[in-house]
Amino acid sequence: MKTKGMMIQQLAEHLGYADSEYLSKLLDHLLTEEEATLMTNLPDTPKNLTLKLDLDEEYVNCRLRDLFMRGLVLIDSHVAGEPIYLVDNNAGRFMDMILFDPRYQEEDEDFYSLWRDFFNNELVYAPRSPEKLPFRIIPVDENIEDHRTILPYEQVSEIIKNAKRIAVQNCPCRTREQRCSAPLETCISLNETAEYMITRNIGREIIYSEALHILKSAEEFGLVHETDNTDNPTIICNCCSCCCVFLRAITVFQQEDVIARSRFFAQFDKEKCILCFRCLARCLFKSITFVEGQILIDSSKCYGCGLCSTTCKGGAISMVLKENALSIPHKGDEFMQGFTNIP
Template sequence: MKSNKNISLQLAERFEVGFSKTFPKILEILMSKEEIKMVLALPGTPKEIARRLNENENKVAEKLRDLYMRGIIIIEEKTPEGAKYNITKAGIFMDFILFDPRYDKYGEEFLDLWKDFYKETQLVPAQEENIPSDFRVLPLEETIKNTRILPYEQTSQIIKSAEKIAVQLCACRKRERNCDAPLETCISLNQLADYVLKRKMGRELTKEKALKLLKNCEKIGLIHQTSNDDHPDVICNCCPCCCAFLRSVIYYRNKASVVKSRFRPKVNPSKCRDCLKCTRVCYFSATINKEGRRAFIEENCYGCGLCAATCPNNAIEMVEVFPKEHIPPGNGWCPTLVLDE
């Protein structure tokens, strides 16, 4: 441990956001100095951490479990000596804190710190084009006809195949407070849903209620996103003014902030009346009004399907443009998450 640096800054560096002026302040609100020191001693089991800190193993085990239940740390694996604790990615850490209504007691100033942190880490720095995002846009199913759509890019099939479903508050809209879209729209699946319910951050949903929630989100123009892999563990319902990924793309042109769906709109010229309704729902400036006619900028399109769903003349359908290999194998947004007993 570096003794010449503030310990909250040291922990920020462990989260790979040492450049942030805001993150150390957030850590100091969430944890005592002693707790920060304990987290700096990770990864490890209670026995290993107790040895490193020269403290009582039972007390260390109790404190680590408390930090786990508060969303500060995760269990990344179970070992014969007990749970092995560690930190997670800074973005996941942010959501695990903002999902939790128990942190509402810190008020607007706490949310403002998270808002500043997001600007530091997500909006301003350019995204590496060769590093894919953790999230991918899901197309609206109703807009895809006569083409092959994979089960893990269909919201209905993702829901129907889930063993457990939970819904919690949208961390992005809670942080940004830029619109009046509903907050309780973030859907967690399977192991992530178990984690959400264990920490009392959300409530369990039946498959029928989850599907109804998704339809309601579609009606108000929210965009579905999921983890960018073939085993999704979350479905977000996103607005362009608050979403961490969409804002980065739309307002800062960080194109790699979210992965495009495999589909693009195809227009039937004989049906299109240039009513321009599609241009008014496109968040990405892909479908635009050019001198009173519809124009399409393909490189701006992320394949959400809002244009096709909005067309009153059924002139637009979504067609496959990328092969199934566009979606990599994986285990969800938070693949290392292991539940406590």
């Protein structure tokens, strides 16, 4: 018979971090022995688990539903009307599904310290494929030189407009890191992902106009828009460089190829520049410098977020489509693809 420690080790290994002392401590804190038993026997349906573990069916259903509501398990699909529960194998998404939930704000500092240690010492170094990056930067809608060049699924206002259902929830990254005063309620989920967030009571349903207001406020605060790197976005994050997964990896850990750049770059017209220097403060990627009396933009460091262009008093910066802009992958690799099913 497996001990709780053995089951925690099995779950940590399933998430790809068998040797992580941080993740093991978190799992041990989050789960009872009975819950660990259920999770290490997934994926499966409640009925099958009832037979396999010789447990009461109502008890199994209630425990799995509770684990789902706490973000510890997901639902893969349904068979004959029964949900097939599973444990995510993506450690980053597993972390977010927990930290999206306001109930964990009641936890003490040790809880968040463990999540910070797990991310900053282990998860941030997870191998990534440059050919299959999960998220991408979206340019701010304003100051795009030719709007005919922007696609509906890389324009935040159009992404929101085309959504059938919208919800907003707290940013899991700023909840974890707690390093700045940026607003928390800024993560916008769409369609089935919105329904998942609302079902778990971690997302607040909003309408188009409020979503636009949240996005505009995020831009004014200097947050960068990010979304799934597909033509079927399911979530829009508004990210700071000190807390958020991908921007922190770039700006603090000097990592490259962690997030896809937008298909636009900042084009600078020195004749219009009045040296207001606002762009220097706005650029999170340090692609803008002031050298020998003039502003310079290093296009190799520009991620195409557009924040510099929106506060340029002289109108010297516009966003232009790159000559060899890569196409955006077709739907199928969304952040929550296949995991937004509800009981």
